[in-house]
Structures are given as C-alpha cells and as structure tokens.
Amino acid sequence: MPGSPALLDVTALSCGFMGHAVCGEVTVTIASGEVLGIVGWNGAGKSTVLRTVAGRQDALSGSVRFRGEPRQEESARWRRAVSAVFDDDAWFPGLTVREHLHLVAAGHGLAAPDRSVDQELAFFGLEAAAKAFPETLSSGQRRRLLLAAAFLRPADLMLLDEPEQRLDPAMVARLGERIVAAADEGMAAVVVTHDPQFLTRVAGRCLVIDDDVDELTPARAAALITGRPAE
Numbered sequence: 001m002p003g004s005p006a007l008l009d010v011t012a013l014s015c016g017f018m019g020h021a022v023c024g025e026v027t028v029t030i031a032s033g034e035v036l037g038i039v040g041w042n043g044a045g046k047s048t049v050l051r052t053v054a055g056r057q058d059a060l061s062g063s064v065r066f067r068g069e070p071r072q073e074e075s076a077r078w079r080r081a082v083s084a085v086f087d088d089d090a091w092f093p094g095l096t097v098r099e100h101l102h103l104v105a106a107g108h109g110l111a112a113p114d115r116s117v118d119q120e121l122a123f124f125g126l127e128a129a130a131k132a133f134p135e136t137l138s139s140g141q142r143r144r145l146l147l148a149a150a151f152l153r154p155a156d157l158m159l160l161d162e163p164e165q166r167l168d169p170a171m172v173a174r175l176g177e178r179i180v181a182a183a184d185e186g187m188a189a190v191v192v193t194h195d196p197q198f199l200t201r202v203a204g205r206c207l208v209i210d211d212d213v214d215e216l217t218p219a220r221a222a223a224l225i226t227g228r229p230a231e
C-alpha cells in the first residue's frame with residue numbers, strides 16, 4: 001500500500017560482541033512478500049546479524065523497526081508475527097514429534113490443530129517419526145521438526161539461519177518451494193544460506209555480509225559465493 005511502513009526496517013545496525021562489530025553496518029528494508037537472502041564467508045557475521053535482527057542479542061548501535069515501530073523482542077506482538085529457525089534446537093525430552101507440533105499449534109491457537117499438524121508431518125516427511133522422541137531422531141529429522149514447527153504457526157516474517165543444513169536435496173527443493181509459496185501469500189523472510197541454488201530459488205534480493213555490507217542480485221551473490229562470474 002503506498003505510504004504504508006515497511007514490515008521490517010533495519011537502519012545502520014551494527015552487530016557484534018563486547019563492543020566489537022563483526023561486519024559492516026546493515027541497512028535494509030523488507031516488505032511483506034519479499035525474501036531477502038544473506039550470504040557471506042564463514043565467520044563473516046551472518047548469524048550474528050540475523051540473531052540481532054531477531055532480538056536474540058543486543059545491537060551495538062542502529063535500529064530495527066517492525067511495522068514502523070521499534071522492534072521489542074519480548075513483546076507478544078513481535079513473537080506472534082515472527083517465526084525463527086536458528087541452529088539451536090531445544091526439545092522437551094518427554095514429548096514426541098507429534099506432541100511438539102501440537103504444543104506449537106495450541107500456543108498459536110490454530111483452528112484445526114490435528115489437521116495442521118498432520119499436514120506438516122506429511123510435508124516434512126515426519127509421519128513415520130511422529131511417535132518418536134527427539135533424541136532418537138537423526139540430525140536431519142530434527143531439522144525437519146524445527147522447520148515443521150516454524151511453518152505450522154502463522155507468521156508475517158520468517159528468519160531462517162541456514163535452513164537447508166543437514167537436509168537431503170529433495171527436502172531442500174521442497175523447502176524452497178514452501179518458502180516461495182508462503183512469500184506469494186504475503187509472508188516476508190530473511191534467509192541465511194551457503195547454498196547458491198537455494199538462494200536463487202527463494203530470494204528476490206540478497207545482502208553480502210563482510211567488512212562492508214552490499215546488496216547484490218541473488219544471481220550475482222550466488223556467483224560470488226561459488227567463485228564464478230555471473231552470467
């Protein structure tokens with residue numbers, strides 16, 4: 001809508017530890033329906049930036065605004081709107097895969113929780129593991145469970161840190177389709193990835209994180225991280 005605020009407005013955000021920035025300042029605006037990729041070498045600061053945007057660690061300086069207002073990481077409004085997947089899975093050891101998803105469905109007040117949970121179990125190929133406890137899952141199955149929980153709940157914005165990690169190629173392709181479909185319905189996403197194919201499949205724009213932070217097209221960013229010239 002003309003004149004309406006961006007969904008997410010990141011301005012001169014400096015991210016790091018103990019007062020030291022790990023990368024250049026980030027300034028970017030994201031609208032509903034946009035998918036922003038983030039790439040960069042190991043240790044460049046991608047996860048630190050995503051965690052800072054999410055409010056999981058304090059910014060050194062700069063701001064993050066959500067729907068035109070300062071993002072308050074502890075507010076129910078922000079947590080209701082934002083679904084995040086980081087590499088820090090934590091489970092209730094006594095709950096099965098299905099029960100974890102039911103917990104998420106109940107927490108977000110889904111109208112038809114049984115059907116929604118069944119759909120995500122099917123989409124993420126977890127039907128056979130529905131009665132398993134997390135500790136008995138493979139690392140890829142645990143990642144599938146994290147993603148199933150993230151997609152089960154409603155979200156206006158998804159923050160995904162290397163979501164393709166540990167997934168088999170068929171699941172990576174399905175995940176890409178799922179992100180694109182969600183964006184087509186208005187969800188915005190920020191996706192950190194090392195996978196050039198996945199990047200160009202899902203992202204409409206891309207930030208390259210380094211001492212300076214630049215915005216490139218996903219095709220150019222994919223060429224950069226694979227070390228070949230862009231076509």
Ligand SMILES: Nc1ncnc2c1ncn2[C@@H]1O[C@H](COP(=O)(O)OP(=O)(O)OP(=O)(O)O)[C@@H](O)[C@H]1O
Pocket residue numbers: 017022040041042043044045046047048049
């Ligand atoms: N808790 C921490 N305390 C201090 N420094 C940290 C901490 N976590 C990460 N760092 C440092 O911050 C820098 C950026 O780390 P970050 O995890 O954001 O990189 P990344 O781009 O996501 O890397 P990768 O591609 O390997 O996942 C690295 O030099 C890392 O050693």
